[in-house]
């Protein structure tokens with residue numbers, strides 16, 4: 550699964566959600582990696598974009614507003630990358646508030662359970678001091694448990710308290726994908742089904758999921774997400790062609806590693822796909838592979 554450096558990345562994360570780099574560090578990396586177009590798609594919030602925008606402007610990088618929304622479709626949890634919304638629109642503020650409320654409710658429940666079980670008071674206040682401005686998630690609880698000396702690693706925190714079947718394993722009930730797509734459209738954005746192969750479905754089931762997404766007015770599929778087999782990319786192109794959808798792509802970058810970098814993902818064959826970013830940008834930008842020097 551060979552990967553290449555590209556000039557555009559439409560899916561990545563910062564410390565605003567679960568990424569390792571701050572917005573400033575991410576923009577600096579985008580500049581170093583010679584990206585022209587970037588969409589910062591932090592989980593359930595557009596704050597990554599909001600923070601990166603002035604820095605990207607300064608660096609001469611075209612920044613597309615984005616967020617990766619958790620939603621459900623037929624009781625299956627999926628991720629949807631929303632691109633090109635007006636971040637100040639009522640619809641987007643509503644979408645963000647909805648996700649926030651769901652996470653907050655879970656955090657309250659986990660906190661109550663941990664308080665009882667470990668006899669530690671005010672868990673939520675302390676976890677929020679750790680999460681700061683980032684989207685509140687279970688990793689913040691894990692860090693809290695380490696700080697309290699209850700466990701010594703993140704892995705232990707998940708194995709003992711937060712992972713599947715443990716007391717902190719509170720299921721989130723995300724909004725229906727159709728409702729989120731509607732809000733994204735109201736805000737002038739496009740809805741992209743993120744990393745379709747990550748849902749570990751058979752191709753038959755995945756094809757049905759794409760049908761449902763398309764029926765609910767979804768706009769695009771990620772034809773390539775980070776490292777991907779050539780055959781899978783071919784299959785995804787056929788899914789896009791069949792329904793006349795738009796195509797998106799990205800690294801889903803969270804942290805630097807030998808196999809992961811901003812702008813780095815498997816090649817996409819030139820078959821005249823209709824790129825979602827060009828339906829948002831004023832002037833089209835061609836996706837290209839950056840030659841290593």
Ligand SMILES: [Zn+2]
Nearest residue numbers: 560561617801
């Ligand atoms: Zn992502």
